[in-house]
Amino acid sequence: MPIPGPAHFKVAVVWRGDAKARAEARPETSRFAAVFAALGRHGLAAEPAVWVGGRADVLRAELMGMDAVLVWVNPVTKDTGEDRGALDALLREVAAAGVLVSAHPDVIDRVGTKEVLYQTREMGWGTDTHLYASCAALAAAFPRRLAEGPRVLKRSRGNGGIGVWKVERAASAEEVLVQEASDRRRRTVLLDAFLAERASDFAAGLTLVDQPFQMRHLEGMVRCYVSGTRAAGFGTQLVTALAPPEHGRAPPRLYSGPEDERFQRLRCLLERDWIPEMTNLLGLKPDDLPVIWDADFLLGPKDAGGEDTYVLCEINVSSVFPIPDEAPDVLAATTLRRLADARR
Structure with a gap:
């Protein structure tokens, strides 16, 4: 049975959308309908709050009136490449005002x-995991590790397979076979050329993580x-x-x-x-x-x-959904407990 708690805790459920999605957002018709229902079963008043890029002022006004903010926004939009930097800045501001934010951007980091x-x-x-913070570090160590077997390179930030590559030696010693997880595209390319391509990742402030391919x-x-x-x-x-x-x-x-x-x-x-x-x-x-x-x-x-x-x-x-049928009630109970603890 749900644990009874203080009445009228207000919870915002945030996801990314456009102006039309924001105007039409309803708990019962959103993809988070099960989450809204579970929050309601636990005595929490949940409202949709759609994040529209460039409208931080509107969302700020909504979130500052909440007790908790639960966020489902990917770090990178696959179609446009839009990140969530502006949203994270807003969420830090809201959390500093005493609102429970999950996941907090600092925790995501x-x-x-x-x-x-x-x-x-x-x-x-x-x-056997390694971290590269520069092209020079990657070029110095990755070829030697690749000689031991296939490796997987991952950008430090991404979702949906964006910035994840399986790399293995090709027939020629100078070439590698590369497969990108986002679209499964495979290509044979000079190893030096592939490493040079990674300069854009480091230029964007990202790092690369290197692991052995799991057989x-x-x-x-x-x-x-x-x-x-x-x-x-x-x-x-x-x-x-x-x-x-x-x-x-x-x-x-x-x-x-x-x-x-x-x-x-x-x-x-x-x-x-x-x-x-x-x-x-x-x-x-x-x-x-x-x-x-x-x-x-x-x-x-x-x-x-x-x-x-x-x-x-x-x-x-950042955006864990869909989830098992049992999970909405578990996350609602966790949210309620943390709000109740904060009120004590």
């Missing part, structure tokens, strides 16, 4: 970029949905973004609740060990973590006992 893969590389979910990737990926520090459900999906074209497109992700028996060992590792270790490494408190976020895991080599190991692929905190 620590948890929601690919750099977290490097910062947590020594944890149980880690692998079991075609066995699927497990997405763990988390609310704060507790599992809220799971998603399973075959991964073909970096697979040869003959494997076709991946089928839809299948969702299940936090009690799914297949993932209780992973759930235990995540809740008992990895989340506390991650928050400690990143200088966060448990309640800094978003009310909904997810961690994507690929299967690593089996351990000595024949058990699967898990390799962290990425953490998503």
